[in-house]
Amino acid sequence: MANEDQPTSGTLPFKVPEPPPPPPVRASSKSTTILKAPPPKPAPAPGAPNLPAPPVAGEPTVKLTIDGEHVEVRKGTNVLEAAKMLGRDICHFCYHPGLSIAASCRQCLVEVEKMPKLQPSCQQIVAEGMVVHTESPAVLEARRAMLEFTLKNHPIDCPICDKAGECILQRHYMDHDHELTRVDVPKIRKPKHKDIGRDIVLDAERCILCSRCVRFCEEIPGTGELGMMNRGDHEILDIANGHRLDNPYSVNVVDICPVGALTSKDFRFQVRAWELKATFTTCPGCATGCAVELHTKHETAYRLVPRYDPAVNGHWMCDPGRLTYKETAPEERVRYAKVDGEDVPLGHAIATAARRLRGRTRKVAVVFSAQASNEANAALADLADLLEAERFIVGKPNWQGDDILRDTDQNPNTRGALTAAGLARHEGELGLELAGRAYEAVVFLDGTFELSEVVRTSLKSLPSICLADRWTPLAESCTVVLPAVSWAETLGSFVNRQGRLRVLQPAWRPEGDRRERADLLRDLVMALGEQDLPTSRERSRTLAEQHDNDELRALSAMPTAARPTLLRFTHTRG
Ligand code: SF4
Ligand code: SF4
Ligand code: FES
Numbered sequence: 001m002a003n004e005d006q007p008t009s010g011t012l013p014f015k016v017p018e019p020p021p022p023p024p025v026r027a028s029s030k031s032t033t034i035l036k037a038p039p040p041k042p043a044p045a046p047g048a049p050n051l052p053a054p055p056v057a058g059e060p061t062v063k064l065t066i067d068g069e070h071v072e073v074r075k076g077t078n079v080l081e082a083a084k085m086l087g088r089d090i091c092h093f094c095y096h097p098g099l100s101i102a103a104s105c106r107q108c109l110v111e112v113e114k115m116p117k118l119q120p121s122c123q124q125i126v127a128e129g130m131v132v133h134t135e136s137p138a139v140l141e142a143r144r145a146m147l148e149f150t151l152k153n154h155p156i157d158c159p160i161c162d163k164a165g166e167c168i169l170q171r172h173y174m175d176h177d178h179e180l181t182r183v184d185v186p187k188i189r190k191p192k193h194k195d196i197g198r199d200i201v202l203d204a205e206r207c208i209l210c211s212r213c214v215r216f217c218e219e220i221p222g223t224g225e226l227g228m229m230n231r232g233d234h235e236i237l238d239i240a241n242g243h244r245l246d247n248p249y250s251v252n253v254v255d256i257c258p259v260g261a262l263t264s265k266d267f268r269f270q271v272r273a274w275e276l277k278a279t280f281t282t283c284p285g286c287a288t289g290c291a292v293e294l295h296t297k298h299e300t301a302y303r304l305v306p307r308y309d310p311a312v313n314g315h316w317m318c319d320p321g322r323l324t325y326k327e328t329a330p331e332e333r334v335r336y337a338k339v340d341g342e343d344v345p346l347g348h349a350i351a352t353a354a355r356r357l358r359g360r361t362r363k364v365a366v367v368f369s370a371q372a373s374n375e376a377n378a379a380l381a382d383l384a385d386l387l388e389a390e391r392f393i394v395g396k397p398n399w400q401g402d403d404i405l406r407d408t409d410q411n412p413n414t415r416g417a418l419t420a421a422g423l424a425r426h427e428g429e430l431g432l433e434l435a436g437r438a439y440e441a442v443v444f445l446d447g448t449f450e451l452s453e454v455v456r457t458s459l460k461s462l463p464s465i466c467l468a469d470r471w472t473p474l475a476e477s478c479t480v481v482l483p484a485v486s487w488a489e490t491l492g493s494f495v496n497r498q499g500r501l502r503v504l505q506p507a508w509r510p511e512g513d514r515r516e517r518a519d520l521l522r523d524l525v526m527a528l529g530e531q532d533l534p535t536s537r538e539r540s541r542t543l544a545e546q547h548d549n550d551e552l553r554a555l556s557a558m559p560t561a562a563r564p565t566l567l568r569f570t571h572t573r574g
Pocket of ligand 3: 094095102103104105106107108109120
């Protein structure tokens with residue numbers, strides 16, 4: 001009997017024992033590996049040194065007055081964060097709540113009574129009885145003058161700048177300066193479009209020397225590739241000779257750069273920021289389940305950026321996770337059902353799948369997916385019960401994790417899939433048993449699983465049903481393909497490595513006949529002449545109650561599948 005806890009070389013983070021026995025004629029779950037969920041891992045979120053401002057029960061607090069309004073905040077909070085609690089967004093550049101405080105831009109100056117000079121609100125810690133003015137004439141003039149100084153050598157190439165529309169300098173200029181330049185000498189020129197890394201291009205002329213990117217590289221990945229060179233008007237941000245900005249978290253510097261000095265090679269010149277809509281969802285790149293915004297135009301995704309979640313990812317996400325949106329590319333989508341290679345109406349494909357499953361004389365294999373949602377896996381478990389099927393679980397192979405965010409498990413929902421599947425066996429055994437023709441039919445929840453060509457060829461000669469959102473070698477080998485939604489169109493959930501429910505919400509309405517996997521399986525069960533099953537949305541509601549998750553509860557109560565998305569320019573970046 002296999003030891004369930006014994007580490008082996010399986011591609012899932014769960015361990016398979018020694019090589020499986022020769023392909024049996026008929027497999028039995030009693031004789032093989034049963035996978036189980038690993039213990040929860042602690043929160044990986046890198047600390048946010050300056051948050052949060054609200055008082056926490058039992059912790060010392062401080063009362064102060066800001067612009068005549070009283071506020072009570074946690075002791076140690078800075079004035080800038082305290083002002084946010086009153087809805088006052090003090091104009092700033094170099095401060096970022098996830099990084100140490102440099103207080104170098106002097107854009108956030110405020111007046112503090114009994115102090116002789118204006119103080120940087122990002123650095124000024126609150127004190128009992130402190131009286132702060134953020135809109136006094138002296139503050140307004142200092143703010144305007146600092147903006148004029150920052151813009152002195154700025155190129156003002158907004159029409160061709162990738163950050164235009166979401167640039168903090170643009171926003172502050174419109175709000176606090178809005179004057180013509182008084183500079184009548186040539187501006188200092190600096191290097192433009194310098195390739196400094198795998199994903200990053202630097203335009204040093206646009207840089208306002210806030211040092212956010214320098215502090216990020218030193219404090220989060222700890223790689224310290226960037227630094228300030230030269231002095232005075234000739235000071236520039238640059239990368240040390242012979243180095244590249246290639247750490248696995250490098251693109252976060254693009255998000256936190258307040259201007260368009262650091263741009264992403266993947267995103268630059270693709271679309272303007274104001275054309276994008278943002279949907280709050282979850283990165284499917286690994287078991288961490290970082291909170292993200294998916295930025296889309298019409299039915300196409302253009303980028304993923306991190307969304308602040310103190311319990312999971314803080315302010316950051318990794319570079320490979322940002323590219324997961326490419327799996328949703330329109331050209332790869334399965335839009336309509338196929339039976340034996342022919343496009344058919346969805347109802348016809350489901351009826352065919354049901355007829356072929358009903359006519360079987362031997363056992364069926366169902367294949368759960370660590371890439372699919374809890375709702376989809378739970379629906380497959382119901383089908384497996386009905387067919388008394390052998391259960392397998394598949395997922396992407398492990399990759400390199402780290403101590404910051406990335407988990408070695410490249411699947412977003414291994415825990416959820418294992419919970420739904422119950423007693424499931426490892427994918428390694430599935431390939432051998434399919435090759436040995438141990439099953440008369442097989443149902444795949446997802447088409448991303450890699451099988452050898454021999455096994456894929458064998459799928460063509462038996463009822464093989466695949467719920468696929470994009471064309472993959474596995475989907476192309478199956479005799480019945482049902483069009484499913486991708487994670488970007490799904491209303492559903494994963495369970496991450498901490499055991500937390502992570503919510504997916506649809507960024508656009510699915511095209512063609514694409515449907516939630518749980519709903520496709522429900523239709524299949526009904527076509528088999530069996531009892532009604534919960535819809536995908538009903539399963540989400542149940543999960544929301546089980547995990548007491550307000551976000552999923554609210555989304556699953558909405559009448560339409562795709563909720564209205566937010567307009568992009570909502571100041572969630574920077
Ligand atoms: S490149 Fe951007 S983040 Fe870095 S110092 Fe310049 S303005 Fe700041
Ligand atoms: S750490 Fe994992 S979940 Fe987070 S962004 Fe990277 S791939 Fe996505
Ligand atoms: S934000 Fe406070 S000095 Fe820069």
